[in-house]
Amino acid sequence: MHMKNFSTIGRIGALLVIALFAIAGASAQTAQTANTVPAALAGTFLKPGFITSAGQTSDAAIVKVLANTKLKLGFDYDIMAKPEAVAGAKTLVLVLGASNKGLGSAGLSFEQEMERVKKVITAAQKAGAKIISMHTGGSSRRGELSNAIIELCIPVSSVVIVVEEGNKDGFFTELCAKHSIPLQVVPSIAEAGNVLKVLMAP
Amino acid sequence: MKKFLLVMAALLFLNSAAFSSPAPFQSGYAGVIGEMPLSGRNNAVRPLSDYEPALAGTVYDTPVVVLGSENAKNTCFIAAGTHGNEIAGILAGYWIAENCTVENGRLVLLPRVNASGLLRIEDKEIAQRIITLAGREFHYGSRLTDWRFEVAEDPLNFIPPQAPADFAPLAGKEARNINRNYPGSPSASMTSRVAFAVTKLLLEIQPVLAIDLHEASLKSSLAWSIITRKEFLDEAAMAVLDVEDQTGVSFHLEDSREEFSGYSHWEWGKLGIHAFLVETLNPAQPDDDPEIDQLNNRVSPLALRVFVHLKAVENLIASRNLTLDDSETIQVTGFPRTIDGVLSWLHGNVHE
Ligand SMILES: [Zn+2]
Numbered sequence A: 001m002h003m004k005n006f007s008t009i010g011r012i013g014a015l016l017v018i019a020l021f022a023i024a025g026a027s028a029q030t031a032q033t034a035n036t037v038p039a040a041l042a043g044t045f046l047k048p049g050f051i052t053s054a055g056q057t058s059d060a061a062i063v064k065v066l067a068n069t070k071l072k073l074g075f076d077y078d079i080m081a082k083p084e085a086v087a088g089a090k091t092l093v094l095v096l097g098a099s100n101k102g103l104g105s106a107g108l109s110f111e112q113e114m115e116r117v118k119k120v121i122t123a124a125q126k127a128g129a130k131i132i133s134m135h136t137g138g139s140s141r142r143g144e145l146s147n148a149i150i151e152l153c154i155p156v157s158s159v160v161i162v163v164e165e166g167n168k169d170g171f172f173t174e175l176c177a178k179h180s181i182p183l184q185v186v187p188s189i190a191e192a193g194n195v196l197k198v199l200m201a202p
Numbered sequence B: 001m002k003k004f005l006l007v008m009a010a011l012l013f014l015n016s017a018a019f020s021s022p023a024p025f026q027s028g029y030a031g032v033i034g035e036m037p038l039s040g041r042n043n044a045v046r047p048l049s050d051y052e053p054a055l056a057g058t059v060y061d062t063p064v065v066v067l068g069s070e071n072a073k074n075t076c077f078i079a080a081g082t083h084g085n086e087i088a089g090i091l092a093g094y095w096i097a098e099n100c101t102v103e104n105g106r107l108v109l110l111p112r113v114n115a116s117g118l119l120r121i122e123d124k125e126i127a128q129r130i131i132t133l134a135g136r137e138f139h140y141g142s143r144l145t146d147w148r149f150e151v152a153e154d155p156l157n158f159i160p161p162q163a164p165a166d167f168a169p170l171a172g173k174e175a176r177n178i179n180r181n182y183p184g185s186p187s188a189s190m191t192s193r194v195a196f197a198v199t200k201l202l203l204e205i206q207p208v209l210a211i212d213l214h215e216a217s218l219k220s221s222l223a224w225s226i227i228t229r230k231e232f233l234d235e236a237a238m239a240v241l242d243v244e245d246q247t248g249v250s251f252h253l254e255d256s257r258e259e260f261s262g263y264s265h266w267e268w269g270k271l272g273i274h275a276f277l278v279e280t281l282n283p284a285q286p287d288d289d290p291e292i293d294q295l296n297n298r299v300s301p302l303a304l305r306v307f308v309h310l311k312a313v314e315n316l317i318a319s320r321n322l323t324l325d326d327s328e329t330i331q332v333t334g335f336p337r338t339i340d341g342v343l344s345w346l347h348g349n350v351h352e
Helices: A002-024 A059-070 A100-106 A110-126 A144-156 A171-179 A189-199 B002-014 B016-020 B028-035 B087-099 B172-176 B190-205 B230-247 B264-270 B302-321 B339-347
Strands: A049-054 A091-096 A130-135 A159-163 A183-186 B044-047 B063-068 B075-080 B101-104 B106-110 B129-133 B136-140 B209-216 B225-228 B252-255 B274-281 B331-333
Touching: A049 A059, A049 A110, A049 A144, A059 A091, A059 A189, A059 B230, A059 B252, A091 A110, A091 A144, A110 A130, A110 A144, A130 A144, A130 A189, A144 A171, A159 A171, A159 A189, A171 A183, A183 A189, A189 B230, B028 B063, B028 B136, B063 B087, B063 B101, B075 B087, B075 B190, B075 B302, B087 B106, B087 B136, B087 B209, B087 B274, B087 B302, B087 B339, B106 B190, B190 B264, B209 B264, B209 B302, B225 B230, B225 B264, B230 B252, B230 B274, B230 B302, B264 B274, B274 B302, B302 B339
Parallel strands: A049 A091, A091 A130, A130 A159, A159 A183, B075 B106, B075 B209, B209 B274, B225 B252
Antiparallel strands: B044 B063, B063 B106, B101 B331, B129 B136, B225 B274
């Protein structure tokens, strides 16, 4: 099944990459894979893990299905987790991206969501959990609100995983360099999952 | 310029009868059938006016294509062309009508929900635009329904029928946006009657899955996204991952809320249907710039958009099948395996 589609994926992937570079110039970091996860990080994130959103992006549901249904990593999940809920976790995955629609359906203002995320981070840190920040939603999750969420979460992360379409302007590259946070820029959501898998202790 | 437009508008108003008479088609049904390739393998084609007689013989009537068994337990409903300028979804619908076979279950397809938008009647001074594909004429149509045969002028502003009390009113012309009119009404505008007919069709066929194919502009946060109610996000997420695996395109997910009142997926979801809005990127939107080469656009070429729509449909069906009984899953063959299959189809070559 996968083999059959391989050439197509390569071709369209190349087409998109060319198109994206045509728009953005070559400021973004070259895409990496799970194979390039630094040895010092691989297998260092412990279970139990917990996935929540930072910004109420529904992309958190994609990360959950990827991590749990596809990769069987067994994370707990609540898109709008309360601080108490993450207190038992050893790894906290924050899926980054502000979505006005998501915020609306959660009945939260952006300020309330920022407060919730801050408290969740504090609770995780107190419990000794390490934080993985993931961004999979591309440029549509890079508006002003999303950027504020990203700037809140990157400095407290132990590693950041970004699907490259969301880093066309090098925003994550710069931010991670500034705070000395390891960054994995990957070509697809699926590869973001593979990186997550390599990071987790078996 | 403003003065000129006012004079033009006045002239159009005075001559509205004369203006409407040279329209190349008066039956939306015939117009869509005229550009839709049908393989003959489909069980049936019937007019949407079967569900709302007031549409019969008007520009608003449109074909309903049924593939598979009429007695099947589970049905997938696919809508496209609600906005006539969002052409990748329409072509994906035509692909399905021409190339897909339903091995189990049933597929009910409306390739151009807005048949009246076959022509560019929205911008009254712009001539209709036709793209020639494989020697066939294909209409780049309009977003809204045909104003010429509506029961009344556009209102000053428009509020979808089941919107909450605090809903911010939309521009009046959105009264002719089918995708703000669900569930529709048999006693309101022609546009609302189209929505009503679709709702009646859905109540009859009781689909377990409904997919509405659209496109959005580069500036829209909806480009390359799947939008659904919170309860169906996981089902969409599974499809997003499989579509990425098979096409290289990564969708993002949006969850829906009252702000989507009148939208297909939001209102169909209230009927218990697992309903999804799929949006690819049309580089000519929002202004429908005729200078944009749809076929060869570098950022979002037409073949890629059609391919991704088809793969979204295929994988949303697969995702829905996970929670259906094995013997009652919806099995459809004939989706393209590669983008080359779509390219060949668009260019009229023999495809896979
Ligand atoms: Zn649309």
